[in-house]
Amino acid sequence: MPELPEVEYVARQLRATLISRRIVGVEVRWERTIAGATPAQFAAAVVGRSVTGVGRRAKYLLLTLDDGALLIIHRRMSGNLLLWAAGEPEPLYLRVAFTLDDGRRLAYTDPRKFGRIALVAPGGEPPAALAALGPEPLEDEFTAAALQARLAGRRGAIKATLLDQRVVAGLGNIYADEALFRARIHPLRPAGSLSPEEVARLREGIRGALETGIAHGGTTFGRHRDIYDEAGINLEFVEVYRRTGQPCPRCGAQIERIVVAQRGTHFCPHCQPCDPSSLREREEKG
DNA sequence: TAAATCCTGTCA
DNA sequence: TGACAGGATTTA
Secondary structure (H helix, E strand, C coil): CCCHHHHHHHHHHHHHHHCCCEEEEEEECCHHHEECCCHHHHHHHHCCCEEEEEEEECCEEEEEECCCCEEEEECCCCCEEEEECCCCCCCCCEEEEEEECCCCEEEEECCCCCCEEEEECCCCCCCHHHHCCCCCCCCCCCCHHHHHHHHCCCCCEHHHHHHCCCCCCCCCHHHHHHHHHHHCCCCCCEHHHCCHHHHHHHHHHHHHHHHHHHHCCCECCCCCCCCCCCCCEHHHHCCCCCCCCCECCCCCCECEEEEECCEEEEECCCCCCCCHHHHHHHHHHC
């Protein structure tokens, strides 16, 4: 799925185009995309409402409606939100279409059908998964100390821990690999074993990787598109993700691929050693 | 902690 | 044909 940068980029685009637009129609092509309601219930709750806010939490896109309801959209692996102008051909893999009061439509497309759109009624409780999310890594609250506290005592691999949305919100497979490379930390290191210096580097690596991704419209190697159907260009700036066998941009060693927590994991075996003392020794030698 | 599940498309 | 893909939840 799109990770934090891809969701954030699209949230900013939607904020610029959707605020104050009224939803005048909804068409559901794949019922299971709508979570917790029938298509008829969903349409009844949404049609006639206008959009008053567009936000993001972790990888969730949040649309607030003028009656206080909340639309929660998670694109999972292959979902996209596309602005669909009147007269244009229907986008491929259309699952849900919202017709707006200016004649355009907002299309939710999703070949793999993993994505979900949920509605929280006015005054209702957001899903438990949202409440359990960890801190937003780009907010001020995400300090090295806060990260250290969340990693303390955890024996699982740091790569797997970074993918746990309750630890840090919004990282996925691309940016977890990129953050660990920036921090020069091996993906299999036990999360609780990182030194304070390593945690501080990791915090910087996470923020840097995410900010770089947002600045480039996200990483597209397959499906991710913005609302104008444009691919993000961050793949050009990625340092290890999907670069197996290619030279490390820092030292020239070959990037390796291993599997951690059932996810492909890319790292530089020279810059991200299993044993951090070897890295310290090399740094001391210059 | 790990696998199965939800799905389809693409590439080797 | 089989492996793999940006994710998260449920089950074992």
